[in-house]
Amino acid sequence: MSSCGQQRTGSGPGSSATPSALGPARGNVEPGSDGGAPHYQENNGFKVPREMTPAGEEAARKEAARIEPVLKRLWKDNVWDPDSVRAALLRLGYRSGDGLQPGTLVVSSMGERHILTQIDPVTPEGALFALRVRKDACVRGAVRPSGSQSEVSGPFLETGCFEPRGGH
Template structure:
């Protein structure tokens, strides 16, 4: 019995159809660079910390939440993220922030932001001793030389897992409760490693 060309093509097309369907079904949920959709939906552009989406042509290897798109950014900057705090540690650190801010404000208004003056005032007014660390602001490279800006960086160990990280310089002052940094304790680590 002779088979027609139509029947032969039809028999050959069935396996090809199944292969195509399998390829389409296994690709579901894959993110595609440049795809549009609701934020967080499969195929949607990955958001950045600053609220903007990556430009078209962004690398498919960009980590979520990474501003510059560098692969392994999260691992490379792990030393800059503070550790977790217990609820009681956070409450204790917040109480110290409230105590420290008025002293930092007075220092800032008096233009006394050198580390020795800051350390003396915090020890005298608040009774901080061994748990307090005060140091110069990290130097930066400007032009062809290292420059150390005026100011002080402050780290106060409040408990086993909590700190107050603060600063005072000619631009202002601030203090926040946070966990310990892996390499620098309660002082915010420098950029670069």
Template sequence: MNTTRATRTRRLTAAAALVLATGCGTLHASDADARPTPSTPTKTPCPGEHPTPSASSTAPGVTPEPGDHYAENHGFRVPLQLRGRPRCAGLAVAARIEKALEPLRERGDFAPAHTRAALLGLGYPEGAVQTYQNGPTGVGFLVLADDTPLLCVEGGLDRAATHATAFGGYPDHSGCDMPSGGH
């Protein structure tokens, strides 16, 4: 009887190990009913948007080396991505701003004061708009488009293009401007 009990225990242990090793309860690509689980992020396109690959959350041009804490120490400078309805609102605001500034670019008008006037003409209050010279033939801007929830738009125009990008502010910071220090 001890042999039977020992054999049964070994079989149960082997079965439990197999279940744990194969990920009991997980769906595989070969499963006919495979659907995204709640933990799987899905990106639903906003109206007028074409699906594109998602961008990395690492700051552009920063490839952290093992043991390098640059990205970790400068994470407070990485803008917060918008998700869901705020993301769609941000895309709409960015497109509206690009449309309003494109005539300036086409005329070759890269004066920060004219860019500011065009942004104020969209209805943003004085304190919500910043413009600055960006090189000899370019203008940069930052707009606080909404404060509940925080919706920021930054971008610029130069001879090549007009561009605007929406984001949700910065971690540990209440405004749209890039913080100068973290925690």
């Protein structure tokens, strides 16, 4: 206890509390930050997709419905390498491109991941894809050994239709 009957917290001598156990100071948690630090939404705004118009969402859902059977077939056939996924999705009539123009498709590997138990990064099996349906609408997803998935959303500010991986 400190003077005036206030309880002391901190990580200095004689304190058993740790900063991680304390969390942000009362009143510094933003609504919608899930208990996170101050400025959570500001610092993570790049992870929030732009809004879709109702017409954009309808168009994206229509394309997702065309894509999902292809993804399920690829997964069932144990095919999830990026070249095969790209070829299968291009057969639906999309164009390979930068993903910035409507109708363009980007397919990539899962990307390197750092695993705490390994010195060198690893690249998991599978493929990520992103289809720009309209200026305001995307379909993105993956095919990998554990399954396939797709989802619709607006584009991300910095990464187009691909969900951002980390901060900047």
